[in-house]
Amino acid sequence: MIFKGQSSLRIQLTTNVDITGALVKSIKYIKPSGATGSWTATSADDLLGIIYYDIQAGDLSESGNWKMWAFITFADGRSAPGEAIKIPVKKEGVC
Numbered sequence: 694m695i696f697k698g699q700s701s702l703r704i705q706l707t708t709n710v711d712i713t714g715a716l717v718k719s720i721k722y723i724k725p726s727g728a729t730g731s732w733t734a735t736s737a738d739d740l741l742g743i744i745y746y747d748i749q750a751g752d753l754s755e756s757g758n759w760k761m762w763a764f765i766t767f768a769d770g771r772s773a774p775g776e777a778i779k780i781p782v783k784k785e786g787v788c
Contacts, residue, residue: 694779695700695753695781695782695783696753696756696782696783696784696785697745697753697754697755697756697782697783697784697785698725698750698751698754698785699740699748699753700748700749700750700751700752700753701748701769702747702748702753703745703746703747703748704720704732704745704746704748704761704780705743705744705745706720706743706744706745706761706762706763706775706778707732707741707742707743707763708742708743708744708763708765708773708775709741710742710765710773711739711740711742712736712742712744712765712773713738713739713740714767715736715739715752715765715766715767715768715769716766716767716768717733717764717765717766718733718734718735718744718763718765719731719733719734719763719764720732720734720744720746720761720762720763720764721761721762721763721774722756722759722760722761722762722766723759723760724754724757724759725755725756725758725759725782726755726757730747731746731764732752733746734746734763742763742765744763744765753782755782756782756783756784756787757781757782758779758780758781758782759779759780759781759782760777760778760779760780761777761778761780762774762775762776762777762778763775772779
């Protein structure tokens with residue numbers, strides 16, 4: 694379970710694309726309210742295209758279903774968006 698306000702969490706996504714030399718590695722999101730944004734990701738494995746972001750205090754500011762996906766930009770201008778996943782974020786103390 695993931696909770697609103699949680700700050701001890703790592704979001705890790707696999708693109709299955711070699712991201713060696715990528716200029717920008719990010720995780721884009723759509724909050725339950727419809728607001729959009731992104732976090733700068735860190736590479737865990739360039740050959741497998743694994744990236745991650747360690748959630749910070751205030752990042753998970755809404756409960757409900759979040760949508761998240763990897764987005765990679767290469768030096769030559771190519772980009773590689775990943776498939777979106779739905780991540781439910783619960784309000785603490787609610788069943």
